[in-house]
Amino acid sequence: MISQLPGACIRALLMVAMVLTPSLLLPDVNSQVSDAFVLIALFAAVFVIVEYVSIYPGLIEFRSAPPFNRVRFLTLFTTLTLIALACSSKHEPSLLARLILAVGVLLGHSMDFPLSPIRLLIWILPEGTTLGQAQMVRAAAGLAYLTSLVGLTIFAxxxxxxxxxxxxxxxxxxxxxxxxxxxxxxxVVKRLKRDGAVNILLGLILPYLTPPLAVYIANSYGVSMLESDLMTVWVMALWAFLPTSLFLRGIAMRRLALMISQKRRRLVSERGVPDPAFLPA
Incomplete structure (x- = not known):
């Protein structure tokens, strides 16, 4: 347990950096919101330390099978950073921020076709949304999808x-x-394949389900993601990250099913076991 503490502390610091980065990049975040995110970052750090220090299983899957969680972390961290930089171009139009915004707008327009998730997202924006706000949402969606596709490609x-x-x-x-x-x-193989297929299917459906659900929740509580840039950053990042995470989990579980099947076939050829379905995973 003690030997795992340094690695757990490094992961906790990275988690704190990820949670606080959007607040640090955006200039219009008030002090109360910043304090809330500091508290969230501390809770996330404690959770990561407890998970990675323990030698027993917890809540984090594939804890000892890198780079699964590293890909997920880098995907979310990169998405948050890029969208936050794009949103900061309204206040501090640096060259980097404007470049990221331009790339996001280009990607958003290229993915904004009929029946696409981005088209649905733009369609359900509340009344009174300005052209600039819609453009920012489209750019954030394009950047989020770019990082998600890169993360999936790296894992593959x-x-x-x-x-x-x-x-x-x-x-x-x-x-x-x-x-x-x-x-x-x-x-086990059939269950892993089934669970993997379910996760991939949910990853395909979730981008279409979350926008109406978010609108319903926002209308119920009288809030909107367009009220602040920080809320826009987190909502758009999670909108793309959750389906990506399900895709990664589905791919991983089907990969495990394939690995177990190959191991069973190898044991059958070596030992002549008649029914490989009863071999251990």
């Missing part, structure tokens, strides 16, 4: 190049999948 390359999760075929289900019970019944 890691699977192909490094043989993720393990080139030797070893994988600790108890530590890395604490919510998955391999003894719950049924073949």
């Amino acid at each position: 390359i890691m699977i192909r190049v490094r043989g993720w999760p393990s080139p030797t075929g070893s994988f600790n289900v108890w530590i890395n999948l604490p919510t998955f019970d391999p003894t719950a019944g049924g073949d």
Whole structure:
């Protein structure tokens, strides 16, 4: 446990940096909101330390199977930073901020086609939304999708190049999948494939479900993501990150199913086991 403490502290510091970066990049954040995000960052840091110091499974999946969580973290961190820089161009139009905003607008327009999630997002914006606000939302959506696609591509390359999760075929289900019970019944491979397919399907549907749900919640509480740039940054980043995270989880679980199937076939060829479905995962 003590040997894992330095790594857990580094991860906690990175989590604090991710949570506070949008507040630091945007100039119009009031002190109460900043204090709230400092508190959220502290809670996130404590949670990460507790998870990564413990040798027992917790809530974080694939804890001992890098770079799964690293890809997720970098994807969200990059998304928050890029959208925050794009939003800051309204107040401090630096060359970098204007360049990121221009790239986001270009990407947003290229992805704004009929039946696309970005078209739905623009369509449900509240009445009174200015052209500049709609343009900023479109740019944020384009940047968020760019980083999400890059994250998915990096993870797919890691699977192909490094043989993720393990080139030797070893994988600790108890530590890395604490919510998955391999003894719950049924073949593990079939369950992993099914869960992976469900996660990928949810990743496809979620960009269409979250905007109407967010509008309903906003109308119920009388708030809007356009009230502040900080809220825009977080809402747009999470809108793209949650489906990406589901995609990554689905790909990872189907990869595990493939790895177990290959290991079973290898054992069948070596030992002549008649029914590989009863072999351990």
